Amino acid sequence: MSRTIVALDFSSKEEVVNFLNKFDKPIYVKIGMELTYACGLDIIQTVKAMGHHIFLDLKLHDIPNTVKGGMKNLANLGVDIVNVHCAGGIAMMKAAVEGLEIGANGNKRPLCIGVTQLTSTSKEMMNEELGIPGEVMDSVIKYAKNAKAAGLDGVVCSVHEAKAIHEACGDDFLTVTPGIRLASDSKDDQKRVATPDYANEQGCDYIVVGRSITKSEDPVKTYDLIEDMMK
Numbered sequence: 001m002s003r004t005i006v007a008l009d010f011s012s013k014e015e016v017v018n019f020l021n022k023f024d025k026p027i028y029v030k031i032g033m034e035l036t037y038a039c040g041l042d043i044i045q046t047v048k049a050m051g052h053h054i055f056l057d058l059k060l061h062d063i064p065n066t067v068k069g070g071m072k073n074l075a076n077l078g079v080d081i082v083n084v085h086c087a088g089g090i091a092m093m094k095a096a097v098e099g100l101e102i103g104a105n106g107n108k109r110p111l112c113i114g115v116t117q118l119t120s121t122s123k124e125m126m127n128e129e130l131g132i133p134g135e136v137m138d139s140v141i142k143y144a145k146n147a148k149a150a151g152l153d154g155v156v157c158s159v160h161e162a163k164a165i166h167e168a169c170g171d172d173f174l175t176v177t178p179g180i181r182l183a184s185d186s187k188d189d190q191k192r193v194a195t196p197d198y199a200n201e202q203g204c205d206y207i208v209v210g211r212s213i214t215k216s217e218d219p220v221k222t223y224d225l226i227e228d229m230m231k
Ligand SMILES: O=C(O)c1cc(=O)[nH]c(=O)n1[C@@H]1O[C@H](COP(=O)(O)O)[C@@H](O)[C@H]1O
Pocket: 007, 009, 030, 032, 057, 083, 115, 117, 118, 119, 120, 156, 157, 178, 179, 180, 190, 208, 209, 210, 211, 212
């Protein structure tokens, strides 16, 4: 199974289908808020029918009862991974898992992972704007331990925290890492970035790559290059 998850941050079904038609094999993709808000959840069936694996990235963050109800309705869409914000707390994350189990009704439920500190967050922003003191690493590890205590299957974090999370939460606790940039990429909104080969070295289970692939002149070639770095 591929360890590269391609973020389908598009605003129409046509763009998604054109993009996926370039690939002659099933890949792992991420459907997030941009695509879902444009096309609705129906886009999941379109992508599934093409044979791809899906991480549905809707980042639920609300009171426990609401998240439980939301997850109950996401459990049967046939996606492989769903997520919540760890900032919602342990009770909310437990409710997410409960909702998935109720919705799956005895069938295999999607994996549930928690977003720790977004990869667009720097130490300065976290300390000054968000009012969370200390190092980003400490906050990420705290969130990861909470996620594990709540029964989640893993977390979203930057490459720089993946190794410490595996040490704190175990090797089978998934680390899914966005903020991936090729050496040739320009700087943008991401702050805690790393290359695919460094992600591999750090033991990240999956990397999430959006613009480096989707905006590349030859997306399949760039995808294959990244996959090679993850071997
Ligand atoms: O949950 C995510 O997937 C996510 C969490 C995070 O901390 N940082 C982050 O970039 N992401 C997502 O990962 C993708 C990264 O896209 P690129 O920056 O274009 O590679 C986007 O779809 C983001 O929504």
